Amino acid sequence: MPAPLLSLRGMTKAYGPTVANSAIDLDVAAGSIHAILGENGAGKSTLMKLIYGVEAPDAGQVLWNGETVHLHSPGEARRLGIGMVFQHFSLFETLTVAENIALIVPGSIASLSARIRALGQDFGLTVDPLAHVHSLSVGERQRVEIIRCLMTEPRLLILDEPTSVLPPQAVGLLFDTLRRLRDSGVSILFISHKLDEIQSLCDRATILRAGRVTGHVDPRAHDANDLARMMIGREMPPPLHAKAHAVGDVVLELSSLDHTPDDPFAMPLRGVTLRLCSGEIVGIAGVSGNGQAELSRLISGETRLSHARRDDIRLMGQPAAHLNPAQRRGLGLAFVPEDRLGRGAVPEMSLADNSLLTAHPHGLLKRGFIDRKVQAAFTAACIAGFDVRTFGPEAEAASLSGGNLQKFIIGREISLRPRLLFVAQPTWGVDIGAATAIRQRLVQMRNEGVAVLVISEELEELFEICDRLHVLHKGGLSPALDPRTTKADEVGRYMTGTAGAAA
Amino acid sequence: MIRMIRRDRASRPMAVSAPLIALGAAIAFNLILFLAMGKDAGAVFYALLLEPFLSWSGFSEVLLKTGPLLLIAQGLAIGFRAKVFNIGAEGQFILGAICASIIPVYFPQATGGWIWPAMLLLGALGGALWAVVPAFWRVRLNANEILVTLMMSLIAVQVLNYLLLGPWKDPMGFNFPQSVMFQYDAMIPILIPGTRVNVSLLLALLSAVLAWAYMQRSFGGYQFLVGGLAPKAAAYAGFSESRAIWLSLLIGGFAAGLAGAAEVAGPIGQLQRSISTGYGYAAIIVAYLGGLHPIGIVVSALFMAALYIGGDNAMVSADLPVAAVRVFQGSLLVFYLAAITLVRYRVVFGKRGSA
Numbered sequence: 063m064p065a066p067l068l069s070l071r072g073m074t075k076a077y078g079p080t081v082a083n084s085a086i087d088l089d090v091a092a093g094s095i096h097a098i099l100g101e102n103g104a105g106k107s108t109l110m111k112l113i114y115g116v117e118a119p120d121a122g123q124v125l126w127n128g129e130t131v132h133l134h135s136p137g138e139a140r141r142l143g144i145g146m147v148f149q150h151f152s153l154f155e156t157l158t159v160a161e162n163i164a165l166i167v168p169g170s171i172a173s174l175s176a177r178i179r180a181l182g183q184d185f186g187l188t189v190d191p192l193a194h195v196h197s198l199s200v201g202e203r204q205r206v207e208i209i210r211c212l213m214t215e216p217r218l219l220i221l222d223e224p225t226s227v228l229p230p231q232a233v234g235l236l237f238d239t240l241r242r243l244r245d246s247g248v249s250i251l252f253i254s255h256k257l258d259e260i261q262s263l264c265d266r267a268t269i270l271r272a273g274r275v276t277g278h279v280d281p282r283a284h285d286a287n288d289l290a291r292m293m294i295g296r297e298m299p300p301p302l303h304a305k306a307h308a309v310g311d312v313v314l315e316l317s318s319l320d321h322t323p324d325d326p327f328a329m330p331l332r333g334v335t336l337r338l339c340s341g342e343i344v345g346i347a348g349v350s351g352n353g354q355a356e357l358s359r360l361i362s363g364e365t366r367l368s369h370a371r372r373d374d375i376r377l378m379g380q381p382a383a384h385l386n387p388a389q390r391r392g393l394g395l396a397f398v399p400e401d402r403l404g405r406g407a408v409p410e411m412s413l414a415d416n417s418l419l420t421a422h423p424h425g426l427l428k429r430g431f432i433d434r435k436v437q438a439a440f441t442a443a444c445i446a447g448f449d450v451r452t453f454g455p456e457a458e459a460a461s462l463s464g465g466n467l468q469k470f471i472i473g474r475e476i477s478l479r480p481r482l483l484f485v486a487q488p489t490w491g492v493d494i495g496a497a498t499a500i501r502q503r504l505v506q507m508r509n510e511g512v513a514v515l516v517i518s519e520e521l522e523e524l525f526e527i528c529d530r531l532h533v534l535h536k537g538g539l540s541p542a543l544d545p546r547t548t549k550a551d552e553v554g555r556y557m558t559g560t561a562g563a564a565a
Numbered sequence: 566m567i568r569m570i571r572r573d574r575a576s577r578p579m580a581v582s583a584p585l586i587a588l589g590a591a592i593a594f595n596l597i598l599f600l601a602m603g604k605d606a607g608a609v610f611y612a613l614l615l616e617p618f619l620s621w622s623g624f625s626e627v628l629l630k631t632g633p634l635l636l637i638a639q640g641l642a643i644g645f646r647a648k649v650f651n652i653g654a655e656g657q658f659i660l661g662a663i664c665a666s667i668i669p670v671y672f673p674q675a676t677g678g679w680i681w682p683a684m685l686l687l688g689a690l691g692g693a694l695w696a697v698v699p700a701f702w703r704v705r706l707n708a709n710e711i712l713v714t715l716m717m718s719l720i721a722v723q724v725l726n727y728l729l730l731g732p733w734k735d736p737m738g739f740n741f742p743q744s745v746m747f748q749y750d751a752m753i754p755i756l757i758p759g760t761r762v763n764v765s766l767l768l769a770l771l772s773a774v775l776a777w778a779y780m781q782r783s784f785g786g787y788q789f790l791v792g793g794l795a796p797k798a799a800a801y802a803g804f805s806e807s808r809a810i811w812l813s814l815l816i817g818g819f820a821a822g823l824a825g826a827a828e829v830a831g832p833i834g835q836l837q838r839s840i841s842t843g844y845g846y847a848a849i850i851v852a853y854l855g856g857l858h859p860i861g862i863v864v865s866a867l868f869m870a871a872l873y874i875g876g877d878n879a880m881v882s883a884d885l886p887v888a889a890v891r892v893f894q895g896s897l898l899v900f901y902l903a904a905i906t907l908v909r910y911r912v913v914f915g916k917r918g919s920a
Contacts, residue, residue, distance in 0.1 A: 364800050388803030397801070405797040411790075418787060419802045431783050 065128030067092040067249050068113070068144075068218060073122035075108055082108040084273045086122070090218065090266075095240060095250045097260040097281060099293055100270035101493045106253050109270070110220050113251070114146045115139040145216030147207045147224055155196035159189055159206050167213045174213075181209050184239065197327030202351040208236075219243065220251040223491075225259055237263050255293065255494055257286040269293055294494060309529075310340035313394070313482045313513040314361070315376040321360060321367070329353040331360070331537045340481060343504060343514040345524035345545070348534035348557050350487075354517050355400075357534065358486045361515070362397040363387035378481060391420060396480035398471050400487040400517075402464065406471045409460035413452065414441040416459050417474055424478065440477065448473030449499065465496035472500060476507065483507055486517045501527050521550055535559045569910040579908045584854055584865065587901035594900070595893050602889070609883045613875035613893070616882075623874060625760035629832060630870035632762075633658070633824035635769040637848035638866055639776040640820025642857045644813030646780065647789040648796075651814050653699065653714025654821040655845025656721035657692035661822025662829045663725060664691025666836040669747040670733050680750040685765075685826045692822015693815045695721060700814040704807040710814065718845065729838055744836035753831045765827035770863075772820060777859035789813070821845060842873070850898045856905075869894070 070088040074081070083105045090096045100106045111117040113124070115133035124131050126142055133139050136146070153162050160175045167174060175191035182188045182205075189198070189205045198206070204224070211219060221240075225233045240250055240263065254260055260267055260281045267281040269292040277292045316336040323330065331353050338344050348354065359365040360375065363386050367374055372381035377393045387397070403409045407416045417440050418426055426437045441455035448469045452462055459467060468488070475483065488504065489497035505527055508514050517534075518524050524531055525545045533540040533556035540556045592610065599606040617623045637654045644651050651657075665688035668680060699713035729742040738745070753763040780786035792799040792809045799806065824844065829836055851869045855862030876890035 362801070363803065386803045386805070387801060391803065399801055401797070404795045405801050408791055408795040408798045410794050415787070418784070419791065419798060422784060427784050430785065431778075432787065 064092070065125070066090055067127060069125040069128075070109075070113070071123040071125070073109065073112055073124075074120050075112060075117060076120055081273050083112065083119075086270075086273075086275055088268055088275075090249050090251060092249055093244055093247050094265045095244050095252055095263055097264035097267035098251060098253045098270065099255065099257075099260055099267050099281075099289060101255060101294055101495065104270040104293075105273040106270055107222065108273075110146065110222060110251070110253065113139070114144060114220060140214065140216075143217030144220065145211040145214050145218070146220040146222070147204070147211050148222055151203045151207050153195045153203055153206060156194065158192050158194050159198075160191040162195060162206065163191075163210045163213060166210060177213060178209055181212055193327050197325055198351065216248065218249045218251065220253070222253045223255075224252075225254065225256065233259070257281075257289050260289070261286070271295055309342045310511060311379070312337055312376075313340050313378055314338040314515065316361075317374065317376075319360070319374050321356065321365070323356050323365070328356055329537045331356055334537075334539045336532065336539060338482065338513045338515055340513045341508060341511045342529040343508045343516060343527050344542075345528035345531045346515070346517045346534050346539070347521055347524050347531060347553055348519070350400075350519060352534045353537040354486070354534055356537075358397075358399065358484070358517060361484055362395070362399070363390040391478065391480075392423070394481035396420070396475035396478045396483050398468075398475050398483075398485040398488065400490065402467045402471060403460060407459040407467060410458060412456045412458060413445065413450075413462075413470060414438055414455040416470075417441045417444065417455075419474075421474055421478060444470055444473040444477055447477075448503075464490075465492040468492050469496055469500065472503065476503065480512060482513045482515065484515045488516060488518060489520060489523060497523075521553060525550070533557055568913045569906075570913055580856065580905070583904040583908055584856070584861075584901060587854075587897060587904045590900040590904070591893065591897040594896050595889075598889070598892065599885075604883060604885060609879050609885055612879040612882045612885075613872065613890075615875075616878045617871040617874040622760070623878075625757060625762050626874050627867065627870045628757075628762045628766055629760070630873050631866050632766045632769045632831075633828055633844045634848050634851050634869055635863060635866035636765075636772050636824040636827075637817075637821045637844060638851035638855065638862045639769075639772045639859060640817040641848055642852040642855070642859070642862055643776060643780060643786075643789060644817050645852055646793050646857050647809045647813050648793040649703075649810050649813035650711045651696065651699070651714050651817040652711055652849060653696070653716075653718045653845070654817060654848055655841060655843070656714070656718030657695045657818040657821035658825035658828075658841050658845045659718075659721040659725050660695040661688035661692040661825025662836060662840045663721075663728065663825075664688050664694075664822065665826030665829055666733070666744055666747075669751040670744055670836070673745055673748055675748070676750050678750065680748075681753050681830050684751060684830050685753075685768075685823055688826020688829075689819045689823040692820070692825060693818040695822070696814040696818025700811050703810050703814075710810070714814075725836075725838065725840075729836065733836065735835075742838055746835050747830065751830055752834060753827060761832050763827070763831045765824075765831055768823065768827070769866075773859050773863050776862075780859060785812075821848075847873075847894065850894060853898065854901055872897075 066089040068090040070086055073083055073086040075083040086109060098106050098109065108117065112119050113133070115135045115138050118134065124133055131142065160171045160178060163174055163178065164171060178189070178191040189202050189209070195203060195206065208224060225236065244250060252260070252264055264281050267279050267289070268275060269277040269279065269289065271293060281289060314336065316334050319331060319334040321331045329352060334357065346354070356365070366386060367383040369384045372384040375383035377390060377395055380393060382390055382393060399405045408419070414437050417437060418432065421440055424440070426433055426440060438455050444450065445452060445455065450466050450470045450473065452466060462470065472485065472488070485504065488500050492500065501523065504514050504516065516524065516528065528545050531543040531545045531548065531553065533553055535557060536559060543553065596606050599609050617627045637658065641651055641654055665684040667687060668675065668684050695717055698717055699710045702708035702713050703710045729744065733744045735741070735743055735745045753765055756762050756764050756766055780789070788799070788804045789809055791802065792804060792806060796806070825840065828840055833840060847869055851865045852862060854869070855865035872894060879885040879890065880887060
C-alpha cells in the first residue's frame with residue numbers, strides 16, 4: 063500500500079492553558095474525501111491551521127507522501143500543493159474579485175475573469191469577477207475563496223465548513239465538483255458538523271472531541287446517532303419543533319417595499335411584503351447576497367427612508383421607515399446583526415461597554431453619565447443568563463469565540479424585553495450546543511408572545527423553529543410557505559428562482 | 566521580509582511607557598544630529614530639556630505655554646478619538662484671537678471687569694464658527710475635514726494679515742502691522758504674581774477635568790469612542806455620525822478659539838501677526854503624545870511647552886538653529902507613532918511566505 067498523501071503523528075498544540083489539539087494522528091489517502099467531524103471548539107480549525115502552516119505545533123510530525131516536512135508558513139504548504147478555504151475570509155474588501163485572485167494566481171485580469179466565470183459555471187459558484195468584495199455578502203465571499211483555492215490546482219484541498227452558506231442545489235453541485243476533483247486524484251479534507259453531508263460525501267471520517275481523536279470511521283457504515291455520540295459525547299439534543307398557536311397584533315408590516323441602495327453592487331429590493339404578528343416566528347431563507355443585508359438594514363433602521371415614505375415600514379402599528387435604530391428600539395425592536403464583531407459589538411471594548419451599545423436606555427445611565435454599577439450588573443446578568451463562557455464583564459468582545467459572543471449579543475437584545483426580536487444568521491459559526499440553546503431561546507420568546515423574525519441560510523434551522531417561511535431571491539420575497547407542509551426541494555426552487563409559482 | 570503581526574492584546578504598561586521610549590529614541594536620534602552639526606550636545610540637551618525646569622522664571626514661562634497647548638489638545642483629542650481629524654486648530658486659534666480683539670480695537674476706552682471674560686467668550690465662539698465650515702461640508706458633501714480645516718487655516722492667516730495691514734492697524738504704531746495695545750481691563754488677571762502666568766491656565770486645567778469626565782464617564786463620550794472604533798456598530802446602535810462630526814469640530818474650534826483669545830488678552834496684549842508660534846499644529850503632537858487621554862495630555866502639554874522654552878534657550882545659549890528644534894519636535898511624534906504601533910503589533914523578520 064502506498065504511503066498516504068498526508069500523515070499526522072502526535073500533533074499537539076496548546077494556547078496557554080488550553081490544549082486545542084492533543085496527540086492527534088491522521089492519515090489522508092491520495093484521492094479520498096476525508097471528513098474532520100467535531101463541534102465548534104473541538105480543535106478542527108486548529109488542526110487545519112497546523113496542516114496549512116499557519117500555526118506551528120508544540121509537538122508532532124507531518125509526513126507528506128511519506129516524507130517528513132516542516133510547514134512553517136502557508137506559502138510552503140501551498141508549494142507542496144495544499145490549498146485551504148478558511149471559515150473567516152482573507153479578502154481585500156477594496157479590490158474586485160478578480161484582483162483578489164490575481165494576488166495569488168498569476169494571469170491577466172481578463173483571463174482570470176474568464177476562468178472565474180467558467181469555474182462559477184461548473185460549480186454553481188456564480189460571482190461577478192468585477193464586483194468589489196466589500197459589496198459582496200458573506201456567502202458570495204466564501205464562493206470567491208473557494209474559487210481562488212480551486213484555481214491554484216491543489217493536491218490537497220481543505221474546506222472549513224464550506225456548505226454552511228450554500229442552498230441545497232448548490233451543495234449538490236459542490237459535492238459533484240468535489241467528487242470529480244477526488245477522481246482526478248485530489249484529496250479533500252472536509253470539515254463539518256453536518257452529519258448527513260459527511261455521510262453522503264466522505265470516504266473516511268476522523269472525529270474530534272475536546273482536542274482528541276474519538277474515532278476513525280467509515281461514515282457510510284455508521285448511522286447519524288453513532289457519529290453524533292462520538293462527536294458530542296452524548297445523544298443529540300432532540301429538535302424542538304414549534305407547535306402552532308394563536309398569534310396576536312401585527313408588529314411589523316412591510317407593504318410592497320421597493321428600495322434601491324446607494325451602493326451599485328448591493329441588491330435592490332422589489333415589492334417586499336411582509337407581516338409579522340406577536341407570538342410567531344417567521345423565517346426568511348435564501349442564499350446571502352439576494353437582498354438579506356439590505357432588508358435587514360431597512361428593518362433595523364441603519365438604512366432610513368425619507369419622511370414621505372415613513373409608512374413603507376410600520377412597527378407596532380406606527381410608521382417607522384424614517385426612524386433611526388435607537389428610535390425603533392424605543393418602539394420595541396431588538397436586532398441581532400449577522401456581523402458580530404464591528405457591528406453587533408465593538409471588538410476592542412469590554413462586554414460591559416458593549417452592553418451600553420443598545421441597553422443604555424434601560425437604567426444604565428444617570429443624568430448622561432454611565433452608571434458603572436448598573437452596567438456591570440446588567441452585563442453579569444447577560445453572561446449568567448445566556449451561559450456565555452468568559453471570565454467576566456471586563457473581557458474584550460474580540461476575545462470571545464463566535465458562539466459565545468453571539469450568545470452575549472442575543473442575551474443583551476433579549477434583555478431589552480423587545481416586542482419584536484429580529485435575528486440575522488442566529489447560528490452562523492456557532493457550535494451545536496450553543497446553536498440549540500439559541501433556537502430554544504427564540505422559540506421560548508415566541509411562546510411568551512414576542513414576534514421573532516429570523517434571516518438564515520440554514521434551512522433545517524428555519525424548518526425547525528418557524529411558523530411561516532419566506533424565501534428571498536434577487537431582492538424579491540416569495541409568498542409565505544408553511545414549513546410543516548413544504549418540502550425542502552420546493553424552498554430550494556424558490557432559492558434559485560426556478561419555482562413555477564414564484565411571484 | 567519584514568512583517569507586522571497584530572498582538573492578541575496590547576499590554577497596558579507598554580502603552581504607558583511608549584512615550585518614554587519615544588523620548589529616549591528622539592534624544593538618541595537628535596544627539597547624532599547635533600554631533601553632526603558640530604554642536605556641544607551636552608549643552609544643547611541641558612538647555613533643551615533641563616533648563617526650563619531649573620529656575621522659577623523659566624518654569625513659569627513653561628506654564629504660560631502649557632495653557633494654550635493643553636486647551637487646544639484637549640479639544641482636538643475628543644475629535645481624534647471619534648476619528649474626526651481637525652488639523653486646522655491653528656486657524657481656529659487665529660480666529661479666536663481676532664474675535665477677542667474686537668472689543669479692545671473698537672472700544673479702547675471701555676472699562677470694567679466684564680471685558681476680558683467677554684473677550685474669551687467671543688474668541689471661543691469665533692474659533693467654533695471657523696469650524697462650522699468644515700463640519701457643514703463634511704456632513705453635507707462628505708468633504709474631507711483634514712483638507713478643509715487645513716485650508717481654513719490658510720484663510721485665517723490672510724484674514725489676520727488684512728486686518729493688521731488695513732482697518733485694525735494701530736494709527737500710532739509706526740506702520741507696524743499690529744493693533745493698538747489693549748487697555749488694562751482687556752487683559753486676563755495674573756495668576757502667579759511676578760510671572761506672566763494668568764488665569765487662563767486654570768481654564769486649561771478645567772478643560773482637562775471636563776474632558777476627562779466627558780470622555781471617560783459620560784455616555785456622550787462613549788458614543789464618540791464607538792464611532793471611532795467601529796463606525797458600523799455606532800450606526801447599528803443608532804448613534805448619529807453627523808452629530809459626532811459636528812460636536813468634534815465645534816468642541817475643537819471652541820477650545821482653540823479660547824486659547825487664541827487668551828493669548829492676545831494675556832502675554833501678548835495686542836493683535837499681531839505672530840500671535841501663534843504653531844500652537845495649533847504642536848497641539849496635534851501633544852494630543853497623540855498624551856495617548857488622546859485627558860490626563861496623558863496634561864503631561865504631554867507640559868512637556869511640549871518645556872520643549873518650546875528649552876528650544877528658545879538652546880537657540881540662544883547653544884546656538885542651535887530654529888529648524889533643529891522643529892526637527893526634535895517632529896522626530897518625537899514619529900518615534901511615538903512607531904512606538905505605539907509596536908505596542909499593538911510585533912515585527913517578525915525573516916524570509917517567510919513566498920506568495
